[in-house]
Amino acid sequence: MRDAAVALEASFLSEMLKHSGLDGLSGSFGGSTGETQFASLLRDEQAHQMAKAGGIGLAEKLFHALREQQDG
Numbered sequence: 001m002r003d004a005a006v007a008l009e010a011s012f013l014s015e016m017l018k019h020s021g022l023d024g025l026s027g028s029f030g031g032s033t034g035e036t037q038f039a040s041l042l043r044d045e046q047a048h049q050m051a052k053a054g055g056i057g058l059a060e061k062l063f064h065a066l067r068e069q070q071d072g
Contacts, residue, residue, distance in 0.1 A: 001070075002063050006051045009059035014047035 018040075051059055 001066050002059070005059040005062040005066065006055075007048075008062060009055050010044070010048040010051035012047075012058060013050050013055060014044050017043050017047060 054060075
């Protein structure tokens with residue numbers, strides 16, 4: 001359950017990074033046609049690492065809510 005909660009938080013963080021303008025698309029990959037795809041992979045990995053490190057606490061809240069629901 002914890003892994004699923006972390007994955008959900010990572011997905012949320014990735015979307016937030018994408019819409020924040022901090023996606024690294026300012027020519028950092030040289031501007032080739034694959035830049036968008038590789039930038040999204042980098043953003044997803046960064047978001048996953050952020051979530052694993054504690055992120056914004058969303059995964060922990062989700063995990064506890066799911067555990068309470070399962071126990072109750």
